[in-house]
Amino acid sequence: MAIYLPELSAHDVSFPKLDRALTEPDGLLAMGGDLSPQRLISAYSQAIFPWFSEGDPILWWSPSVRAVFAPDTLQLNRTLKKQINRYQLRCSINFAFNDVIKCCAAPRAKQPGTWILPEMQHAYRQLHNLGYAHSIEVWQQDKLVGGLYGVLIGKLFCGESMFHLVPNMAKLALVALQHQLQQLGAGWIDCQMPNPFLQQQGAQAISRNDYVRLLYQYGQTTTTADDWQPQYLELVANNA
Incomplete structure (x- = not known):
């Protein structure tokens, strides 16, 4: 049709x-x-x-339906705490945006290609340079083993994609992101459309209208540029 x-x-x-x-x-x-x-x-x-x-x-x-993480949804469980200690993991903000988006764009198992095409990567790099797009990185010593990127509208983070090279590192990146957002007074993460992974992590489905209201509430407020300067999120690791 x-x-x-x-x-x-x-x-x-x-x-x-x-x-x-x-x-x-x-x-x-x-x-x-x-x-x-x-x-x-x-x-x-x-x-x-x-x-x-x-x-x-x-x-x-x-x-018509959006997947979101509400504040305090994402916590360090026992498995993540053990992995932080065992693998000497650290989380950071905006240390490696280009590397994160490249890793997210790499074809996944059983997927012939990627939707994060070169023109998409270029567009989000531009947003990053302008202070709108941000990345969360997970490091095992000096190796990037997980992360995510997205766009910040006011105090609402619109997640785009995530990756992991070690199990659970995408989950750890989400925990680190919500930790950072809650330090700034919010904590909501938009994940666009529900999928089994997000639902297993605690994402809830809300209607488009409810999402628009959420966006209106948190999209009008702003954070400072200093809040998103490249930095390690030591508090995440110290909770382990």
Whole structure:
């Protein structure tokens, strides 16, 4: 069945209203435009994100159900505490954004390709340079073994992707991220769409309308640039 999608203008970073998003596939809202910093910030500020495969036009989504981690959802369990001590792990912010996004873009097992295409990587590097996109890294001594990246809108962190080279290191990166956010007075993490891994970690599903209200509440406040300077999150390790 043919579907109609609004095509975005190259000169206008506005988006259609969210109630125009399709129900099948769920949340598909528009196509085209570009991945400029201005358009991406406009998108995330309106509960919209890009997601497309190689050979496709840029596709923009706002699904009817969002996965989020509420404050205090993510904690260091016994397994993580043992791994921190055993492997001498440390967590950091923004020490290796480029490396994190490369690792996230690497094809996963049983997946022939990646949606984090070179143009996507370039776009989020631009956001990082402008202070909007951030990474959390997990280090085993000097080796990067896990991490995640995403976009900060006010005090709401919109997660994009994560990876691990050692079991549980993506979970540890999530714990470290929420720890950092709660130091700044919030703690909410948007994970876009629910999946089994996120649900196992405690993510809850909320409606698009509830997510928009959350975004309005926390997206209007800001943190300082110093809060996201490259630094180690020693408090995470010291809780072990």
